[in-house]
Amino acid sequence: MNNDKKVKRPKNSGHRMSRRGFLAGSGATLVGGAAIFSCTGLFAANSKAAQKIGEESNKTLLRMARDVFPHDDLEDKYYQQVMAPLAKRAETDPELMELLTVGVEALNQESRARYGTAYLRVETEEERVVVLKAIESSAFFQRIKGDLMMGIYNNPEIWAKFGYGGSSWELGGYINRGYDEIDWI
Amino acid sequence: MAKFDLNDDSLVVIIGSGAGGGTLANELAQKGIRSVVLEAGKRFKMSDIENDEWKMFGKISWLDKRYVEGPARLARDFPNLPAWIVKGVGGATVHWAGVAMRFQEHEFKMKTTNGTVPGANVLDWPISLQEMEPYYEKAENKMGVCGTKATGMPYHGKSSHYKVVAEGAKRIGAHCEQAHLAINTQPRDGRAACQVTGFCMQGCRFGAKWSTMYTEIPKAEATGNVEVRPESMVLRIEHDTNGKVNGVLYADGNGNQHFQKARIVAVAGNSIESPRMLLNSASNLFPNGLANSSGQVGQNYMTHTTGGVYAEFEKPVHMYKSTVVPGIVTEWQDNDPTRGHLAGYELEILHLGLPFMSAFLNPGKSGWGRELADSLANYDKMAGFWICGEDMPVESNNITLHPTEKDQYGLPVPVVYKTDHINDTRMRNHAYARSKELFESVGAIKVNDLPPYPASHNMGTNRMSEHARDGVVNRWGQTHDIDNLFVSDGSQFTTSGTENPTLTIVALAIRQADYIEDQMKKMNI
Numbered sequence: 070m071n072n073d074k075k076v077k078r079p080k081n082s083g084h085r086m087s088r089r090g091f092l093a094g095s096g097a098t099l100v101g102g103a104a105i106f107s108c109t110g111l112f113a114a115n116s117k118a119a120q121k122i123g124e125e126s127n128k129t130l131l132r133m134a135r136d137v138f139p140h141d142d143l144e145d146k147y148y149q150q151v152m153a154p155l156a157k158r159a160e161t162d163p164e165l166m167e168l169l170t171v172g173v174e175a176l177n178q179e180s181r182a183r184y185g186t187a188y189l190r191v192e193t194e195e196e197r198v199v200v201l202k203a204i205e206s207s208a209f210f211q212r213i214k215g216d217l218m219m220g221i222y223n224n225p226e227i228w229a230k231f232g233y234g235g236s237s238w239e240l241g242g243y244i245n246r247g248y249d250e251i252d253w254i
Numbered sequence: 255m256a257k258f259d260l261n262d263d264s265l266v267v268i269i270g271s272g273a274g275g276g277t278l279a280n281e282l283a284q285k286g287i288r289s290v291v292l293e294a295g296k297r298f299k300m301s302d303i304e305n306d307e308w309k310m311f312g313k314i315s316w317l318d319k320r321y322v323e324g325p326a327r328l329a330r331d332f333p334n335l336p337a338w339i340v341k342g343v344g345g346a347t348v349h350w351a352g353v354a355m356r357f358q359e360h361e362f363k364m365k366t367t368n369g370t371v372p373g374a375n376v377l378d379w380p381i382s383l384q385e386m387e388p389y390y391e392k393a394e395n396k397m398g399v400c401g402t403k404a405t406g407m408p409y410h411g412k413s414s415h416y417k418v419v420a421e422g423a424k425r426i427g428a429h430c431e432q433a434h435l436a437i438n439t440q441p442r443d444g445r446a447a448c449q450v451t452g453f454c455m456q457g458c459r460f461g462a463k464w465s466t467m468y469t470e471i472p473k474a475e476a477t478g479n480v481e482v483r484p485e486s487m488v489l490r491i492e493h494d495t496n497g498k499v500n501g502v503l504y505a506d507g508n509g510n511q512h513f514q515k516a517r518i519v520a521v522a523g524n525s526i527e528s529p530r531m532l533l534n535s536a537s538n539l540f541p542n543g544l545a546n547s548s549g550q551v552g553q554n555y556m557t558h559t560t561g562g563v564y565a566e567f568e569k570p571v572h573m574y575k576s577t578v579v580p581g582i583v584t585e586w587q588d589n590d591p592t593r594g595h596l597a598g599y600e601l602e603i604l605h606l607g608l609p610f611m612s613a614f615l616n617p618g619k620s621g622w623g624r625e626l627a628d629s630l631a632n633y634d635k636m637a638g639f640w641i642c643g644e645d646m647p648v649e650s651n652n653i654t655l656h657p658t659e660k661d662q663y664g665l666p667v668p669v670v671y672k673t674d675h676i677n678d679t680r681m682r683n684h685a686y687a688r689s690k691e692l693f694e695s696v697g698a699i700k701v702n703d704l705p706p707y708p709a710s711h712n713m714g715t716n717r718m719s720e721h722a723r724d725g726v727v728n729r730w731g732q733t734h735d736i737d738n739l740f741v742s743d744g745s746q747f748t749t750s751g752t753e754n755p756t757l758t759i760v761a762l763a764i765r766q767a768d769y770i771e772d773q774m775k776k777m778n779i
Contacts, residue, residue, distance in 0.1 A: 137622045140631060198623060205619055214622050222612035222630060223308055232634025233608040234452070234574055236305035238459040242449030243575040251414035253569045254421050254696070 151220025172209025263515035272345020274743035275522030276466025280474035281767030295341035303457035310456035324673040331618035336670040338708040344467025355753035389761035397436035413576030425695035428585035436464040454578035525712035545733035554647040562704030564638035565693035573605035599643025646675035713747040
């Protein structure tokens, strides 16, 4: 990732179902790395969803989110803001709340069976990835993964950090803005 | 603009408004032949076109329920999305990247070239390159293909993405050239020159890329000879007691059904919908579907042998600052069995934006984790290819109708069975290996192989054949069984060639219009 200047972009919206339909569906080699323990949770602490799901589960979900698409230099807020719409919906959607609470339970069960402790207290990313891999096919995991993929890589706010330009037509494209520039070839 | 009566039985009814249907409508209109174009999708405006991958995907894609079957990974990764095409006026020409290449001579005669291929249903086309050349020339002129004699338009400039690949190709001794794109490099035909937004496949906001949405369709309408009816989903094609087609039953946007009478019907709904319509139109006279005496309707479904290769470098490439396909490594486009596979492939330099890269780099349930995240963090240092190779026609790769499940129109949901012929697998592996060699020669630190994603090139399900027993249509795209029923899209393709199909679809549509005019004058149809 780099630190190109941010360019204001229109907010995205809609098409959630079709995106998920597109993303529905498998093999990656996973490499462990140093994990940064975070004491905040995925949902804002004062949100109803956070209160309902419990502080522990809330932190577990954030840890999981950071393990699914680990970008160590990306602040927690970006992971949290991915999940905000999910949290909001869970407040009024008992099925979704069930998916999340039962999902976290299953994650912890898997973790205890393997390492004798809850997911949040499993120390290395390498070990946590083993736990995640075991529940990879679950609706819970795929839901979190799908929302994270859309929320992180499709978030115009952080495209510049990845060196992606986003919408360009309103800036006249790249015809006069360096389409042919490269200094190392 | 023209408005025709449902009872007007002098009309040509064209189903679909993309490369085949849109071109046919305009060609006929210029000759004074009147038609109604039934388009299942909406009519979009230029202002609907945004530089946003997922937004445009959600807005314009054909997302009606479909099933992908077979052992290929595509069926697991994208169980309901076999094809990545468009539902809207302009069809897949809204989404295409603009690559406009002619077939090679041997690609019209693959059976003669390679003999019988075990496990494949290879056939020669009943037409030759020589016969197609004047129509290719007309198509290049119509569409505005750069780098051709037909237009005299120069190529696009060399983008940073192109330069990385061209240098790699040079180092391994492979031929790489700038792509022949139907994208203006100069203002031409009332359309702007390319501004290099980098979003060719989301619809060209400036209209520099040829699309029937804003070329053939409005030109056809301006003649007063064509009425386009968007949001008109065809339910059945009907016929008279003599077995001639006489009209089309369709549902409008409100679900109301209408029957449009017709003198001639031309089917151009792309290679899943076109055979589906013929199968859905089964009757007492044609119990296996219209024009299906050969049993080949829906069979031999081809998508090109595809895959992706994205390399990560130490320094930035910024591949997105480019036309989507700035160039092509053509080194392996010939038919050279000593490589270990028959037929050829192109390595098409092609970028994805970060959103699509995250979905395609490792699609499916296992696409997560640090390796993927690290690669995506290198997005700005990536360069890559989309592999596009000739796909062997295999009879069991096909479109069938779901036995019980119906879609929103009450039509059986299409089931798409597609898996590799062994030649496809060998070709793809060859392409992966050469790509890696090419990228490593310019310092790639990691090379990612991507599996095939939903197909934008769909071909072969109503194939052209010399003999009625081997295929669905003759050398003019006219069905062997029913004289006044035509197929005007890529489903006519006998074999896929290695080239992107659009230019050939357009050339065939121009040629077909000449034939239809001739046959109408002679009162044969």
